Amino acid sequence: MPYVKEKPLKIAILGAGALGCAIGATLTQGGHETWLIDRSPAHVDAMRRDGLRVDDAGGTRHVRVHATTQAADVGVADLVVVLVKSFHTDAAIRGAQSLVGPDTAVLSLQNGLGHEDILIDVVGRERVLAGKTYVGGVLRGAGHIESGVIGKYTYIGELDGRITPRVQAIAAAFDAAGLATTISDNIVGTMWDKLLVNVATGALTGLTGLTYGQLYDEPLLKATSLAAVAEAISAAQAAGVKLSMTDPEQAWTLAAEGLPATFKTSMLQSLEKGSITEIDFINGSVVRSGQRYGVPTPVNATLVACIKGLERAMADRQRQEAAA
DSSP states (O other): OOOOTTSOOEEEEEOOSHHHHHHHHHHHHTTOEEEEEOSOHHHHHHHHHHOEEEEETTEEEEEOOEEESOGGGTOOEEEEEEOSOGGGHHHHHHTTGGGEEEEEEEEEOOSSSOHHHHHHHHHOGGGEEEEEEOOEEEEEETTEEEEEOTTOOEEEEETTOOOOHHHHHHHHHHHHHTOOEEEOSOHHHHHHHHHHHHHHHHHHHHHHOOOHHHHTTOHHHHHHHHHHHHHHHHHHHHTTOOOSOOOHHHHHHHHHTTOOTTOOOHHHHHHHTTOOOSGGGTHHHHHHHHHHHTOOOHHHHHHHHHHHHHHHHHHHHHHHHHHO
16 A cells, blocks of 8 residues: 555645645644645745744744745655645646656645546546645745644545545544544535635635624624525535535634634735635636526625626736836
8 A cells, every 4th residue: 555654654735825834834743754835936945944934823933844846856745735726726736747656646625626627637536635624824924824723624535435545544644743634435525515614704805805803793794605605505405415514604603713813814815915816616616506506696606706806907907017
């Protein structure tokens, strides 16, 4: 077998943003050879020079990590964890095939739905695992993150629901490192569960610029969130997906558990940095599923349209500034 529980794994984190660094730091401190691969030279240089600064509930620490901008520097990994932005998935995995050997598993922990199909096209179905994580992270600067790992669960599984030795070994390795991990025999349902959480808060904070503390203090926004989640639940049920929650309030509550009032969603962080968002893989997934199964999704369609409008205005501004 390619995986042995007692043996440290060689793990490549493809996309070392806030979440990739939070997970990578935990796995590194758990004794695994963990490589953080990111496109930002400044971020990688800072981690190489000073270590990764991690701020969390336990204080501040610096973790010595392996960091690079080039997948070719790493060699073959036992496990590739894909955490790039959704719209970079295809290019990222095609540019990182040097990581993939005969026994390499490829695990997506990205937000939203649809990444596994992209990965399968490049590396083959037999290599691909799916997962969702409730770990949180905020990139505070080059080589510096705020991490929310404690009390946050990660779920992984085979696409066909089998409990295989490799998924057991990966879960055991993650768990022992301090990344609380559960094996799911219904990973599609698990991914939809996480999607509900993203639908609850992502677009709303992106549109309003609110932190979690501010968002959860606004009843009107809560009502909109619950309506969006209700549409997602209906779309999932129409697709035959088995969910762990059927009350939109559960997703609303779960989204904020263990996170500080100052927390900003990844969608808001993207917009503040001037980057496009993952809206197509989150609320957009709900809209597409609704269209496929005849479920109306007007709230999600409106949220998608508004975020797309923000992205358009942002892109126009950037073009004007570049031309000035």
